[in-house]
Amino acid sequence: MDLVRPDIDGYLAAFAAHDDSVLRRMETIAAERDFPIVGPQVGRLLEMAARSCGAQRVLELGSGFGYSAYWFLRGTGPTGTVLLTEGSAENAKSAEAYLTRGGFGGRFRIEVGDGLAIAEALEPPFDIVFCDVDKQDYPKALPIARRLVRPGGLFITDNMLWDGRVLNPSPDDHVTRGVLELTAALKSATDFAVSIVPIRDGVALATRLPT
Numbered sequence: 001m002d003l004v005r006p007d008i009d010g011y012l013a014a015f016a017a018h019d020d021s022v023l024r025r026m027e028t029i030a031a032e033r034d035f036p037i038v039g040p041q042v043g044r045l046l047e048m049a050a051r052s053c054g055a056q057r058v059l060e061l062g063s064g065f066g067y068s069a070y071w072f073l074r075g076t077g078p079t080g081t082v083l084l085t086e087g088s089a090e091n092a093k094s095a096e097a098y099l100t101r102g103g104f105g106g107r108f109r110i111e112v113g114d115g116l117a118i119a120e121a122l123e124p125p126f127d128i129v130f131c132d133v134d135k136q137d138y139p140k141a142l143p144i145a146r147r148l149v150r151p152g153g154l155f156i157t158d159n160m161l162w163d164g165r166v167l168n169p170s171p172d173d174h175v176t177r178g179v180l181e182l183t184a185a186l187k188s189a190t191d192f193a194v195s196i197v198p199i200r201d202g203v204a205l206a207t208r209l210p211t
Contacts, residue, residue: 001164003198012199016040022102026067037064038132038158042200043071046130049154049205050075055127058082059148061115061141062132066095068158072128073104082108083122085115116140125150131157136178142185151210155192157182161202 063084131141145155169176192206
């Protein structure tokens with residue numbers, strides 16, 4: 001379903017246009033393969049979020065072939081780093097190639113495997129934790145963010161509107177239920193200030209509050 005009126009979405013897409021040849025190549029590949037990426041509208045939001053909180057250390061739970069990490073690396077400046085986690089070795093190899101081609105060599109690391117499991121072994125603090133794992137696993141990401149994100153840092157989650165299915169989920173739709181469970185947990189959280197931005201498929205921005 002169209003979450004934003006098509007003409008408005010076109011206006012926003014034009015505003016988010018860029019001239020980065022590597023990003024354009026990644027967008028072309030995603031379109032050809034019908035591979036889900038956050039797209040430039042959300043990408044610019046991720047870059048802005050990283051710049052706004054002075055992020056130097058970013059963790060991605062689910063990275064695909066590196067599109068969102070590319071935007072985070074743009075936002076973290078010359079010394080910031082991104083740790084990507086990705087279940088597919090093939091996607092991880094593509095991410096390494098694209099990020100290196102973009103000039104980010106030495107500023108990222110990729111671990112292949114279950115992002116949630118990898119995160120359990122990491123030490124805080126991170127400035128940003130970005131969640132884009134399988135949607136039924138979304139609720140498992142919040143405890144990880146609580147442990148890893150520093151006060152003033154961000155827990156960012158993509159696909160929080162889930163193509164509108166959050167409005168009327170079926171009882172056996174465990175994927176949508178995962179999104180809704182995380183949404184409810186964020187809404188009731190006393191340690192995060194949260195907003196859901198209705199661009200693309202919905203992005204939740206949660207700032208970790210001081211303890």
